[in-house]
Amino acid sequence: MTTTDNPGADRVARLLQRQILPIDRDTDVFPLYVDLEEAKLDTDRDAVGGDKAAKDLNNAAIRQSTSTGRKLHPDQIRSRTALRLEPSQLLSFGTYFNAFPASYWRRHTIVDQVQLTVSVTGAGATVTVYKSMARGHSQRVDAATVEGDSGTFTFSLTLKPFVDGGWYWYDVVAGDDGATVESAEWTAEVPTDRAEHGTVDLCITTMLPDMSAQLLTQLGDAEELKPYLDTVFVMDQGKEKVTDSEYFPAAREGLGDTLRVIVQGNLGGSGGYARGQLESVRKGTATYAMMMDDDVVCEPEGIIRAVTFGDLAKRPTIVGGHMFNLYSRSELHSFGEIVQPWRFWWQTRLDGYSQWDFAARNLRSSRWLHKRADVDFNGWFMCLIPRVVLEEVGLSLPVFIKWDDSEFGLRAKAAGYPTVSFPGAAVWHVPWTDKNDGLDWQSYFHHRNRIIAALLHSPYERGGRMVRESLNHQVKHLASLQYSTAELRHLAMEDVLRGPHALHGELATKLADINTFRKQWSDAQLHTDRDELPPVRRKKPPKKGKSDIEIPGRKATAVAALLAPLRQLRPVRDMSGEFPETELTAMDAKWWNLVKYDSAVVSMNDGTSVALYRRDPAHYRDLLKRTIDIHRRFHREWPELARQYREALGDITSPEAWEKTFTPWTGQGDSTGEAASTRDGKA
Missing domain, CATH: 3.90.550.60 (Spore Coat Polysaccharide Biosynthesis Protein SpsA; Chain A)
Known part of the structure; x- marks a missing residue:
């Protein structure tokens, strides 16, 4: 390379x-x-210029x-x-x-x-x-x-x-x-020394036996892909095993000796991918390791193109694929993502668009798609990493899920290894918009891991806007009656303060702990049958008959943001403890609607269930005080925390640290995984 x-x-x-x-x-x-x-x-x-109205009009036209x-x-x-x-x-x-x-x-x-x-x-x-x-x-x-x-x-x-x-x-x-x-x-x-193609270890983490087996079958059916595959690692972390799926025999037949299934506990995406990375590095026979989600439909040609691009890169380069919407298959999630350094939040690059439908507007008509999109990272739904990069910068951060891919991209970039989100390499995946991961149990990992990534990589002394934005979001969740989410985010911040060396030890237990913890609050108790909850009743009708589907203007939104935290201190209205005051669909459950009610039935983004939100002034006061206290502490201690995490990064992402974490599933002293794996589905 x-x-x-x-x-x-x-x-x-x-x-x-x-x-x-x-x-x-x-x-x-x-x-x-x-x-x-x-x-x-x-x-x-x-030609549009800098006028906001003109830019908004042009964006709508595009x-x-x-x-x-x-x-x-x-x-x-x-x-x-x-x-x-x-x-x-x-x-x-x-x-x-x-x-x-x-x-x-x-x-x-x-x-x-x-x-x-x-x-x-x-x-x-x-x-x-x-x-x-x-x-x-x-x-x-x-x-x-x-x-x-x-x-x-x-x-x-x-x-x-x-x-x-x-x-x-x-x-x-x-x-x-x-x-x-x-x-x-x-x-x-x-x-001539670039004439031969490299090989790739595919690393697939799964808890979905049927979907992963169908993906494996698709890969095995692609004859032109086989010369590029060294090993296909499947890190099976679910209760139901991929080897028991009705689709697995076809996958085993198609991939043959290339396939290796590794059984281990649920260590999340970061634990699953880290196991694949470790096996690939220790085996040392493949040029690359490719992270790939289990619940995708793959374009196999994209894997070949990613390998070819990596082979001919000027320096070892991470080559990522794009993600299309599995349910609207011509729609691209994002053409390239960055981590905005002041906010420290991932986003589509500033001169790009997300959720772009090529069936509505083709490549040749879309001016913005012709400028090269330079990125900070690529999601691990499809991402090719040279083995030499893993050997130098370490494996995944031990954070279960969320921010492991973006943190790795930033870490590699700092070491001189760029990431390219490469057009023509892609998978189809369930879009993020159909998930509820900003409010459910995943909110803990979102918040904790974002803070950890900022501590590791923010160029600003106190993380830029990170702490202030965290406080703003916390108050928003509190005012929106999302107490379980606010409590999880608070717990996430407490756990960050415990330091980096606690991360490995809680990988296998943290998910169960936070699921038990969050069920104390009604907004985390999901009901698949709406009739399990009381009907909507209230003494007074909505003020001036206003509808919850109306989106407030800028002035009304600003006023609501100022008044909402204060309103939570008032006593709850009669009947709201016994009956919900309204029923909101997921798309209408915005903070400016939720803050108006003392109780509400709210549906989830995936459309499978509803939850009852209830306002609790005493809980609000307690958690608001704790929220202010912990954010003050983060602002005060950020430089020291950043030093601790940065000094520990090489240790906690090392193969040796991960080997210790995997020991319960590899056998004492066995780092190959053979004792807890199956080859071709056979013990």
Whole structure:
């Protein structure tokens, strides 16, 4: 990975990317592979200017669909790489999976020139190559026409003008009798010591036997992927085992000796991934370890592309995939994420958009997608990490779930190893918006681990806005009657104060402890049947008949934020202890609605249950006092806490520390995991 390339050395052609089409011919994902729409580029932000109203209007316009609804018939897909065009039909391959992300190759790899080779059958068919600049403007580069029955065309393309962004792609227009694009390949001449591809250990942590077995089956069915797989580690942490799933025999048959199932206690995502990282490092035979969620649908070609990109990177580089919505499969969660240093919160980069639907607005029309997205980290739903990086910077932080991936990205970045969220490598996953992880038991890990990550990596003496924002959120949860969430967040802060060396010891027990702890409060007691709770009744109707679905203006919101904490000190209204005063859907259960009530039935984001929120002034006073006290302490002790955590980081993320944590499931002195694992599902 650190070889210095000799310009005079022998060079060989290496495949970087090939044209692919959906494996299952799912029409929902066609826009990610082939585009039938025209390109209608949105307005340049410099032309919009800095006026907020103008920017808001432009953002709304960018979100509007430009799609005409043209559809590709599934029968036009002839194979994994071949597509049939109807007579005179025009198709663009300027799409997420088939455009070539030139700026990423230009910035991060040794490649400076690529060759595009397109094979087409059908007299009169035309292939046109385009490129885009970072501002999204497209330029015609070259073209060729099939003279006889078929033609194979090679275009030499430089990467020189892609410093800030830009893509290459090709469009095809069929002749009078139609055409078939048989294949297209992007290749480059590389030094002979970069000719062979690396191998990858896939690390999948699971508590979902059926979903993980189906993922394993999908991976095993991808013949072109097999040469790249060293070992597929499945860290089984659930009560029901993946080896007992009805789908597991097919997975075992497809992956054969490559598959290894490791059984251990529930140590969360960080404990599961750390076990895979440890096994990969100790085994030492794979170039990379790839973290992958168990509840995803994978595009196997993305794994190959990630490995190829990593092989040709200038320096060892973490290569992440993107996440699409499993339920709206053309919708991208985020094109690149950063940790905002002053707030110390993860977010889509500031000049990007989240929840982007390629079926509504294609790649060629979306100006912002052409600027290269530089990131701080990539989520571990799909993330390729070179083994040399794990050996130098350590394994996952022992934090159960949340912030383990982002902290690792920041740690690697500080050591000189960048992360690239790489277009063309992706999985489909349940979107975060369908989960309740900001309020349920996960709120403990969200808050604790965010603080720990900030202590480790914030460039500001007292974490920037971290402590103040924590206080603001705590008061918001209290005013919203979310006492269990507020108590968990308070517990999280107390546990941070215990220091870094307590983290390993409580990995296996903390989840059970916090679940028991939070059930004291009614907002954490979930009911699948709404009729288990009393009906809505109240003495007085809502003031002026106002509806909870109305979103208040800025002035009303500011007034509500000032008054809400004070209102919680008033006595509760008659009947509110016996009957809920209202019923709110998850989408309407915003703080500005919740603060108006003394009790409410609130549905959860996943749509499976409801909870009863009840206002308790005495509890509010007690927890508000504790909240103020602990935030004052954090502000005062932040520098010393940061020193403690930073000095301990190398120790608590070391293979040796993790080996001790895994000892109950490996046998005394056994660090290989063989004693507690199955190979091919056999003990």
